[in-house]
Amino acid sequence: MKTADPELMRAMNRFSVLDSIRRHGPISRVEITERTELSPTTVSAITGSLLDDGLILTRHEGDIRSESVRGRPRVMLELNPAAARVVGAKIAANRMVFVVTDFCGSVLAALTLPIRIDRQPISVIADIVEDGVRRCVLDAGLALSEIHSICLGLPGVIEHRSGHIRSSPILRDANVDFAAEMSARLKTTTIVESDATAITLAHHWFGQARDLEDMVLVSLEQTLGLGVLHNNRLFRGAGGLSHNLGDLVLGMSKDGVMRLASQAGENAILGSEQADGRFAEAVRLGRGMAHAQALIEADDSPLIGAAIRAGETIGFTIANIVTLFAPPRVIVVGSSLALGEPFLTSLRKAYALAIPPSLQDVSEIVFDDSNDDLWARGAAAVALYELYESPWNTTGPAL
CATH class of the missing domain: 3.30.420.40 (ATPase, nucleotide binding domain)
Structure with a gap:
């Protein structure tokens, strides 16, 4: 019988630990073990690596200097907001909405461009998207070089792994390699995702499905x-x-x-x-x-x-x-x-x-009458989701 790929299992375990910290942090290692059903040794090794990479922070509950508190303070773990910044966007026929978020998904800047793009040449649409990303990043007080990943959410049939848009009602062209086009323009990893998938993750992280x-x-x-x-x-x-x-x-x-x-x-x-x-x-x-x-x-x-x-x-x-x-x-x-x-x-x-x-x-x-900002924030969550799954080192994600 073929055994599971060890690298894949490590990546899955790492994602499980990091996502537990995101959802329930500040959280102790014991609680992570209970929620993920991983062994204490595995949780300890993964959290140690996450601390080394600067993706999570420690927080001490209790004060050993206080005589009223017995025992050692509990070491709680939480995400490091400054570990990464991403851009998410909702691209619709008559508007574009951009957000910049930190590693926790908190919005640092938002931008709405009420502009009609359907039936425009793909090169024109790419120009507008590029300008929107750059403006929103600037509004967040950041440089584009400080952005780890970008996710663009669009309607249509989209192949997530390749970034190909097979068809979309807002594009007059089919089979567009939009991820490669925008990655080259922005010199940053750019993901293209279905807007329905983006809003799904938005509700799981921030909305009506946080408990599920x-x-x-x-x-x-x-x-x-x-x-x-x-x-x-x-x-x-x-x-x-x-x-x-x-x-x-x-x-x-x-x-x-x-x-x-x-x-x-x-x-x-x-x-x-x-x-x-x-x-x-x-x-x-x-x-x-x-x-x-x-x-x-x-x-x-x-x-x-x-x-x-x-x-x-x-x-x-x-x-x-x-x-x-x-x-x-x-x-x-x-x-x-x-x-x-x-x-x-x-x-x-x-x-x-x-x-x-x-x-x-x-x-x-x-x-749920979700506003455009939540759709864009969902696209940002897709970008963060990819970072959570990616192996990191002390200089950033190994994408």
């Missing part, structure tokens, strides 16, 4: 995305492929294959109204869903019907996801939540109808 090791996130933005977390780790497809939920097949129609995006995607919901001049302008400026919300509140029948249809298909889809993964929590985020009660009510009803009786009490569904 397993969860599923459904993103209802310009594309319909899926994020899966299992045992505190992101689950991706072959080659690190993101999950494009919009491509899920619902069945056949007279026109051929019917996919989820054709019923619940943004274009499917807004399509009936885009001939209207004001509505078309709102869509162009990225405010289509907000405008749709106002029309729904004014009893616009076609939009209400579209919202109900989209809610039903998303409800059935979530029921299928729960049937497959049985996560304790499903977090639903994205612009479609602006459709309000017609959408949400139909989603809940469809989910209740479709979920098997044996799984009715398994998953909690949470709706």
